Amino acid sequence: MNQDIHEGLEKEEPFLFSKICRAAALCFMLLACLSAILPQSSEAAKREAVHKLNYFQSYETEVDGRQALRIEIGMDRDNVTYDVTAHPYLQKQLVIDLSNTEPGELKPDYRFSSKLAKALHIRELEARHTQVRIDCKNPVIDGSYAVHAEPADRKAKKPYRLVIDIFASGGTANSSRVAGVSGHSIVIDPGHGGSDTGAVGPTGVTEASVTLAVSKDLQSILENSGARVTMTRDKDVDVYGPYASDRQELQARVNVGEYTPGAEIFVSIHCNAFSNPASNGMETYYYAGSPKGERLATLLNEELEKAGGLFNRGVKTANFYVIKHSSMPATLAELAFVTNPQEEQLLASPQYQMKLAEGIARAISRYFSGS
Incomplete structure (x- = not known):
């Protein structure tokens, strides 16, 4: 190696070392920032609204003049996201999928002594995906059920809850009457x-x-x-x-x-x-x-x-x-x-x-x- 090249390399080595040190320092700074941010992100994920089911009640009632079986499923948070499905191949089953939800304290199965439904099943299909299946006694069609959410009622000691009404008749209210047929x-x-x-x-x-x-x-x-x-x-x-x-x-x-x-x-x-x-x-x-x-x-x-x-x-x-x-x-x-x-x-x-x-x-x- 000739003298000029050797001297050039000697001059470059401190410069390269300095660049490497600056790059390393920058990486350490970035890692420090990420280490400060990531725990917060993890905590934010933990704080994401995971609804844990903690309340169940069912009773016969009348809704807008129609006989109904009302089912209430409560949880520890509000604003739950849900999808309601009635499968044509399971004509008497109503399916409700709850997003970001865990079964929590509720039992997996409930039985009803009702003319409108036989049982309700709660299953966690995958992480934070809970499915509620209701075995009805009549075909599930438009108008035979209604689903809505209700806010917490402290006076009644009820949490935020999903309310499911199973009606006695698919369609409109069946309180209609006609004269002249009694006894026939x-x-x-x-x-x-x-x-x-x-x-x-x-x-x-x-x-x-x-x-x-x-x-x-x-x-x-x-x-x-x-x-x-x-x-x-x-x-x-x-x-x-x-x-x-x-x-x-x-x-x-x-x-x-x-x-x-x-x-x-x-x-x-x-x-x-x-x-x-x-x-x-x-x-x-x-x-x-x-x-x-x-x-x-x-x-x-x-x-x-x-x-x-x-x-x-x-x-x-x-x-x-x-x-x-x-x-x-x-x-x-x-x-x-x-x-x-x-x-x-x-x-x-x-x-x-x-x-x-x-x-x-x-x-x-x-x-x-x-x-």
């Missing part, structure tokens, strides 16, 4: 069900689900009015049972009426369908040669037109099995076309379902009162 015995036949969905609308609404919803609303109105109501089915099942022929299933429905002591009328509820989605309207049927059946079908037709506001396709005769083989006055109603997009949307609405039920109840009232 009525058979209601919700068409299809179980292995037979009936007609299916463009978005998947099934005839079986609509007929059951309307029938249950109708049952509630009539029973509130003092009538004795027998349903051929009160859930999504085959009346005869699985693997039945069409004739066996239809006869099983007729038999429900025939074997009901004192049954006076048979009302079968259906939705219409056609390959042309423009087909629309409602209509009612009776078996030819049954003057009382004709009168019942006529009254039903008039009241459904008023209640539903759809095109009236008239009162017609038909050899439908259930009205032909019923020994009592019988009628079959086609509420609307589930294959029509607009009418399918109406049929899926709990409010519209209740309107139709009220119309049918008024027709039955007129039938028995002679008006």
Whole structure:
């Protein structure tokens, strides 16, 4: 190595050392700053609102004129974030997911002695994600439940809490009553069900689900009015049972009426369908040669037109099995076309379902009162 290069390196070494020292000092300063900041960040994370569940109560009550099972789940902080889900494949289960929440002091399972729900389950699916599942006794649809948060009530010794109301009827209040039916015995036949969905609308609404919803609303109105109501089915099942022929299933429905002591009328509820989605309207049927059946079908037709506001396709005769083989006055109603997009949307609405039920109840009232 020549002398000039050697001297140059000797001159550079102090300079490089000085730069390294300054860089190291800067790193130590940054590390010191980070060490001061990071504990605070960790403490901030700890202070983030983690809701620990610490309160549970359930009781029967009345909410806006509707019978309800009220469930209250309390926690040690306010402003909880939650999502409510009703799965179509679990028709009777309501699911509520609570973000940034831990089960805390609550038990994993609660049982209810209620006609509206059977049990409630609390599970921590993952860190700070708690799920509440409620096993209801009726299908969970829009209007059959309500969820909201309420502030702490020191006077009542209640913390901030999530309030879940499970209602007796999916849809609007079922406190409606009609005159003239008290003491009378009525058979209601919700068409299809179980292995037979009936007609299916463009978005998947099934005839079986609509007929059951309307029938249950109708049952509630009539029973509130003092009538004795027998349903051929009160859930999504085959009346005869699985693997039945069409004739066996239809006869099983007729038999429900025939074997009901004192049954006076048979009302079968259906939705219409056609390959042309423009087909629309409602209509009612009776078996030819049954003057009382004709009168019942006529009254039903008039009241459904008023209640539903759809095109009236008239009162017609038909050899439908259930009205032909019923020994009592019988009628079959086609509420609307589930294959029509607009009418399918109406049929899926709990409010519209209740309107139709009220119309049918008024027709039955007129039938028995002679008006």
